[in-house]
Amino acid sequence: MATINPYLNFPGNTEEAFNFYKSVFGGEFIFLQRFKDTPEADKLSPAEQEKIMHVALPIGQGNILMATDALESMGQQLVNGTNMSIAIGADSEQEAEKLFNGLLNGGKAEMPLQKTFWNAYFGMLTDKYGVQWMINYDYPQN
Missing domain, CATH: 3.30.720.110 (Signal recognition particle alu RNA binding heterodimer, srp9/1)
Structure with missing residues (x-):
């Protein structure tokens, strides 16, 4: 059976937001990858390479809060209200x-x-x- 988790998009401050959520909910990140560790890293500026490609923080019983930094250089634009997806595993x-x-x-x-x-x-x-x-x-x- 599929699992469902919230997936958030941030305009470059995912790391700050997730450190905040970690301080509220506790626990440890089960995954954290930066854009510099992806096959497309050489197409990004040094600052963008340090941004978060994917982070996952377990919350409660079987729930995982996940997120990424939306990079405008990759054609991603955020609008409040559309900065969230439902992730299905x-x-x-x-x-x-x-x-x-x-x-x-x-x-x-x-x-x-x-x-x-x-x-x-x-x-x-x-x-x-x-x-x-x-x-x-x-x-x-x-």
């Missing part, structure tokens, strides 16, 4: 495709489902009601 590629295609009906694909450098099958879309979704299936580690 699928159990298989087939489930990811079923969920993605179902939610896409009448909506718009922002990033088609595809294999990624972080060893996942991932896609993003906005449904016909304006809700933003991220669908992710993590391939098993060898």
Whole structure:
């Protein structure tokens, strides 16, 4: 069964925000990756390379608060109210495709489902009601 978690986008202050959330909720980050550690790092300025590509903070029983810095140089623009997505963790590629295609009906694909450098099958879309979704299936580690 798929899991659902909130995914937040920040205009360059994800690290500050998540250190704040960590001080409120406690716990430790289970994942933190900077843009400098991605295959596209050489296309970014030194300041952008230090921004957060992905961070994850467990909150409560099985919930994970996740986020990224939205970089304008990558064509990302934030508007208050649309700076959040619902992230779905699928159990298989087939489930990811079923969920993605179902939610896409009448909506718009922002990033088609595809294999990624972080060893996942991932896609993003906005449904016909304006809700933003991220669908992710993590391939098993060898």
